[in-house]
Amino acid sequence: MRAIWITKSGGPKALQVREAADPQPEPGEVRVRVAAAGLCFADVMATQGLYPDAPKPPCVVGYEVAGVVDALGQGVAGPAVGSRVLALTHFGGHADLVCVAAQRVLEIPTGMSFEQAAAVPVNYLTAYHMLFRVANVRPGERLLLHMAAGGIGIAVLQLSRTVEGLTVFGTASAAKHDVLRNEGCAHPIDYHTADYAAEVRRVTGGMGVDVVLDPLGGRDWRKGLKLLRPGGRLVAFGFANLASGQRRHPFRIATQLLGVPRITPLQLMDHNRAISGVNIGHLWGEVAMLRDELKAVLALWEADTVKPRIDAVYPFAEAAAAQRRILNRQNVGKVVLTP
Numbered sequence: 120m121r122a123i124w125i126t127k128s129g130g131p132k133a134l135q136v137r138e139a140a141d142p143q144p145e146p147g148e149v150r151v152r153v154a155a156a157g158l159c160f161a162d163v164m165a166t167q168g169l170y171p172d173a174p175k176p177p178c179v180v181g182y183e184v185a186g187v188v189d190a191l192g193q194g195v196a197g198p199a200v201g202s203r204v205l206a207l208t209h210f211g212g213h214a215d216l217v218c219v220a221a222q223r224v225l226e227i228p229t230g231m232s233f234e235q236a237a238a239v240p241v242n243y244l245t246a247y248h249m250l251f252r253v254a255n256v257r258p259g260e261r262l263l264l265h266m267a268a269g270g271i272g273i274a275v276l277q278l279s280r281t282v283e284g285l286t287v288f289g290t291a292s293a294a295k296h297d298v299l300r301n302e303g304c305a306h307p308i309d310y311h312t313a314d315y316a317a318e319v320r321r322v323t324g325g326m327g328v329d330v331v332l333d334p335l336g337g338r339d340w341r342k343g344l345k346l347l348r349p350g351g352r353l354v355a356f357g358f359a360n361l362a363s364g365q366r367r368h369p370f371r372i373a374t375q376l377l378g379v380p381r382i383t384p385l386q387l388m389d390h391n392r393a394i395s396g397v398n399i400g401h402l403w404g405e406v407a408m409l410r411d412e413l414k415a416v417l418a419l420w421e422a423d424t425v426k427p428r429i430d431a432v433y434p435f436a437e438a439a440a441a442q443r444r445i446l447n448r449q450n451v452g453k454v455v456l457t458p
């Protein structure tokens with residue numbers, strides 16, 4: 120099999136495609152011949168040595184794949200060999216063959232391409248889980264979403280359309296604002312040229328928002344908390360502020376870590392605010408919950424309510440260019456890798 124290896128923590132240039140013996144499915148596992156694999160921001164951070172959950176290099180990362188089942192381990196009844204599936208891989212997904220526990224594999228609907236299917240698991244699970252389980256968004260509320268034009272951002276926008284009267288503010292570079300509006304973002308904000316908090320306050324007449332979905336971290340969590348109305352919820356789900364450019368920047372990392380708000384339950388109580396966290400990678404054991412949420416997303420795809428937006432597809436050999444596209448903030452939607 121072929122896989123994309125992070126040879127050391129050195130950014131995209133440390134990536135290499137290597138050959139190895141084909142993996143054999145263990146009891147309870149399914150082997151998938153991968154047609155497309157999702158590239159996540161976490162994979163990009165792992166390549167820079169900024170993602171503590173990732174295995175130590177040399178390693179193969181990758182949380183999600185789509186392809187065809189080509190072998191079953193002992194005791195596995197299905198999905199049958201030949202089925203078109205998507206799968207959640209706890210690393211190791213950036214390979215042309217992966218073995219994964221059968222419960223983490225789901226058949227994909229007829230008509231869904233492998234590229235689209237590879238863009239579903241992480242983005243749509245995270246978006247669905249945050250909106251409907253953790254933030255429990257209600258009709259008529261206001262929501263602020265950061266990294267709105269990324270893979271998760273677009274998934275949040277599409278799912279938000281199922282909630283009547285939900286108004287979304289989204290931060291992204293100006294060139295991406297037309298796409299955001301088309302996806303249902305009422306107020307795109309270019310955070311490069313405007314203070315997004317001031318802009319939210321201006322548009323809402325100083326009221327702020329009910330929900331902030333924040334994958335930036337550090338000082339932005341602080342700003343987000345201050346924007347919450349009584350009853351508001353901040354969902355922390357990433358720390359992209361640690362990544363900047365192609366390499367690690369220790370000073371920037373230290374400043375961002377110092378910017379993390381230190382809040383007590385008493386303060387939350389007095390301000391009627393909630394802070395929650397979501398890390399889908401740490402929900403790996405909650406198979407039933409994840410399967411239910413994924414099935415709900417696939418049903419929305421079949422109803423034509425959501426449609427993963429593929430930004431670009433890169434062959435494995437160009438994995439470094441795929442990562443640079445994200446690091447250089449060029450992507451609108453999901454970046455996908457194909458063997």
Ligand SMILES: NC(=O)c1ccc[n+]([C@@H]2O[C@H](COP(=O)([O-])OP(=O)(O)OC[C@H]3O[C@@H](n4cnc5c(N)ncnc54)[C@H](OP(=O)(O)O)[C@@H]3O)[C@@H](O)[C@H]2O)c1
Nearest residue numbers: 160266269270271291292334356357359397398399448450
């Ligand atoms: N907690 C979880 O379970 C979970 C799961 C998946 C992802 N995440 C997190 O969610 C966030 C979004 O992930 P994603 O896969 O949707 O991202 P993505 O598609 O890779 O989005 C990248 C875009 O984000 C914007 N951006 C803002 N700050 C950035 C920075 N410091 N470096 C690079 N780009 C930056 C850029 O667009 P603009 O120029 O328009 O801003 C860039 O094009 C990440 O922080 C990721 O770690 C969390």
